[in-house]
Amino acid sequence: MEPGLRRHPARPRHRRRHRAADLAARDVRTGLHSVTFWLLLVATVLAFGGYSLLLPIVPLWVTEGGAGPFGAGVTTGVLMAVTVATQFAVPWLLRRIGHRWVLVVGMVLMGAPAPLLALSSELAPVLAVTTVRGVGFGMVTVAGSALVAELLDPAEHSRGASRFGLAVGLPLLLLLPTGVAVVDWVGFTAVFVGGTIPLLGAALMLVLRIDRHGPVVAVDDPDAATAGIVAAGSGTVPEVPGRRRGELGPLLAMLAGATAQGGLITFLPVTGTAAAATLALFATAAGALVGRFLAGELVARRELGGRLLVPGVLIGAVGMAAEVVAALLTAGAAPLLVAGALLVGFGFGMVQNDSLVQLFAFGGPARYGRASALWNAAFDSGFGVGAVGLGAVAGPFGFAAAYGAGTAFLLLVAPFTRRPARA
Numbered sequence: 001m002e003p004g005l006r007r008h009p010a011r012p013r014h015r016r017r018h019r020a021a022d023l024a025a026r027d028v029r030t031g032l033h034s035v036t037f038w039l040l041l042v043a044t045v046l047a048f049g050g051y052s053l054l055l056p057i058v059p060l061w062v063t064e065g066g067a068g069p070f071g072a073g074v075t076t077g078v079l080m081a082v083t084v085a086t087q088f089a090v091p092w093l094l095r096r097i098g099h100r101w102v103l104v105v106g107m108v109l110m111g112a113p114a115p116l117l118a119l120s121s122e123l124a125p126v127l128a129v130t131t132v133r134g135v136g137f138g139m140v141t142v143a144g145s146a147l148v149a150e151l152l153d154p155a156e157h158s159r160g161a162s163r164f165g166l167a168v169g170l171p172l173l174l175l176l177p178t179g180v181a182v183v184d185w186v187g188f189t190a191v192f193v194g195g196t197i198p199l200l201g202a203a204l205m206l207v208l209r210i211d212r213h214g215p216v217v218a219v220d221d222p223d224a225a226t227a228g229i230v231a232a233g234s235g236t237v238p239e240v241p242g243r244r245r246g247e248l249g250p251l252l253a254m255l256a257g258a259t260a261q262g263g264l265i266t267f268l269p270v271t272g273t274a275a276a277a278t279l280a281l282f283a284t285a286a287g288a289l290v291g292r293f294l295a296g297e298l299v300a301r302r303e304l305g306g307r308l309l310v311p312g313v314l315i316g317a318v319g320m321a322a323e324v325v326a327a328l329l330t331a332g333a334a335p336l337l338v339a340g341a342l343l344v345g346f347g348f349g350m351v352q353n354d355s356l357v358q359l360f361a362f363g364g365p366a367r368y369g370r371a372s373a374l375w376n377a378a379f380d381s382g383f384g385v386g387a388v389g390l391g392a393v394a395g396p397f398g399f400a401a402a403y404g405a406g407t408a409f410l411l412l413v414a415p416f417t418r419r420p421a422r423a
Contacts, residue, residue: 032156032163039208040147044167046201047107047140050114052175054133054195056269056281058117058126059387060180061188063270065121073391076266078127079134080384084377086138091369094143099150100208102143107202109136114195118188136198141380146372149360158305161356162296165349169289176285177278180269246362249417250355251378253309256413257348258382260320260406261288263390264341265383271327271399276334283338284345291349299357306358306419312350313417317410319343320403327400352379358419 031037058079059072067074093102113132119125145164152160179191264284268277291312299305322340326333355378359371386406394402 032152032160034151036208037148037151037160039204040144040151041163041167043103043107043201043204043208044140044144044164045171046204047103047110047144047198048168049171049175050111050195050197051137052171052285053179053191053197054114054117055179056176056265056277057179057183057188057191058130059266060183060269061117061121062123062126064188065123065126067123068395069267069270069391070388070395071123072270073266073387073394074123075126075130076262076387077384077391079130079137080262080380080387082131082134083138083141083380084384086135087142087373087377087380090139090142090146091373093139094146094369099143099147100205102139103147103208104202104205106136106139106143107198107205109133110140111136111196111198111202115189115192117192117195138376138380140198141376142369142372145356145376146369149365149368149372154360154365157360158296158299158353158357161353161360162293165292165296165353166289169285169292169349172285173282173289174285176265176281180274180278180281184274246419247359247374249306249309249419250351250358251374252413253313253351253417254355254375254378255382255385256313256410257316257344257351258379259386259389259409260316260344261348262383262386263402263406264323264344264386266387266391267394267399267402268337268341273334276337279334279338280341283342287342287345287347288349288352289345291346291351292353293349295350295353299354305354305361308350308354309358309417309419310414312347312354313410313414315347315350316344317347317407317414319345319347320407320410323403324400324407327398327403 055076058075062075063072090102110133113129116129117126145161148160148164149157179194182191182194261284265281268280271277295308295312298308319340319342322336322343326336326340329336356371356375359375360368363371390402390406393405
C-alpha cells in the first residue's frame with residue numbers, strides 16, 4: 001500500500017446483496033417499466049373493457065323499451081352523475097383502504113351487475129343497475145390515475161399518463177363499435193354478459209403489491225392525505241403559487257371536450273345507420289388514443305406542457321361543426337360523420353393527457369389524489385352534460401342544434417384554457 005493512503009474497509013457482502021435486492025424490488029414495483037405499473041395497465045384495460053362495451057349500448061337498450069332521446073341520454077347522465085359523486089369520496093377511501101382495495105371493489109361493482117341489464121329495458125331498472133356501476137366506475141377512475149402518479153417520478157408523469165391513456169383508450173377503440181355490431185349480430189344479452197370483464201381486472205389487482213414511491217409527508221390537510229402519498233400528522237401542505245388559477249384551464253378544457261365526445265358516443269348509435277355509427281365510434285376512440293399518445297410525447301420531448309389545451313379544444317370544435325353539417329345533410333353524411341368524430345376524439349385526447357399532467361404539476365405529490373379526483377370529475381361531468389344536456393336540445397330542436405351547442409361550448413371555453421404565464 002502506498003504511504004499516506006488508507007484502505008477503506010469493504011462493505012460486508014451480505015449488505016451489498018441486500019442493497020441489490022432492495023434496488024431490484026424497487027425496479028419491479030415502481031417506475032415506467034415496472035411490473036406493478038404494467039399490471040395496473042392490464043387491469044385498467046379489463047375494467048374499461050366492460051365500460052366501453054356497454055357505454056353506447058345501454059342508451060340503445062332503453063330506446064328499445066320505448067324511451068326517447070332524452071331517456072337515452074339520462075342513462076349516460078345518471079352513470080356520470082353517480083360516478084362524479086363517488087369520485088369526490090375516493091381520496092377518503094384511499095386513506096382508509098389503499099389503492100389496491102379501492103380498485104378491486106370498484107371493478108367488482110362495475111362488472112358484477114352488468115348481466116342484470118338483460119332483465120328489463122324499462123328505464124327505472126336500467127338506472128338502478130347503472131347507479132351501482134357508476135359507483136364502481138368512480139372508484140376505479142380516481143384510484144387508477146392517482147396510482148400512476150404515485151408509481152412514477154414527476155419526470156415520467158407525461159409518458160405514464162399517455163400509457164395509462166392507451167390502457168383506457170384501447171378498449172374504447174375496440175369495444176365501442178364492437179358492442180353495436182354484436183347487438184345487431186347476436187342481441188343485447190351477449191353484450192351485457194361481456195360487461196362482466198372488469199371482474200377479471202379485480203382478480204388481477206388482488207396480486208398487485210404497492211410500495212410507497214417516496215417518503216411519506218406528514219400533513220394536516222385531509223384532502224391531501226391520500227394513501228401511500230402523504231399521511232395525516234403534523235405540518236401542512238405548502239401552497240403552490242397560482243395553483244387554483246392554473247387548475248381552471250385544464251378543468252374547463254376537460255369539461256368541454258368530454259361534453260362533445262359524451263354527446264357523440266351517446267347519440268351516434270341512435271342517429272346514424274349501424275355501419276356509420278360503428279365507424280364513427282371507432283374513429284372517435286382511435287382519435288383519442290392517437291391524440292393522447294402524441295400529447296404525451298410532445299410534453300416529454302418538447303416541453304409543451306400546458307400549450308396543447310387550446311389546440312385540442314379548437315380541433316374538437318372543428319369536429320363538432322362537421323357533425324352539425326352531417327346532421328343537416330339528407331344524403332352522403334356518413335364520411336363527414338366519421339371525420340367529425342375522429343377530430344373530436346383527437347382533440348379531446350390531447351386535452352386529456354396535457355390537462356392531467358398539468359393538474360399533477362400544480363398540485364404536487366401531496367395532492368395527487370385530489371388532482372386525479374378533479375380531472376376525473378371534469379371528464380365524467382362533461383360526459384353527463386353531453387348526454388343529458390345535448391339530449392335535451394336534440395329532443396325539441398334536432399341533433400344539428402345539439403351538436404351546434406357542443407361546438408359553441410368548445411369555442412367559448414378555448415380562450416380560458418391558455419396556460420398561465422407562470423406555468
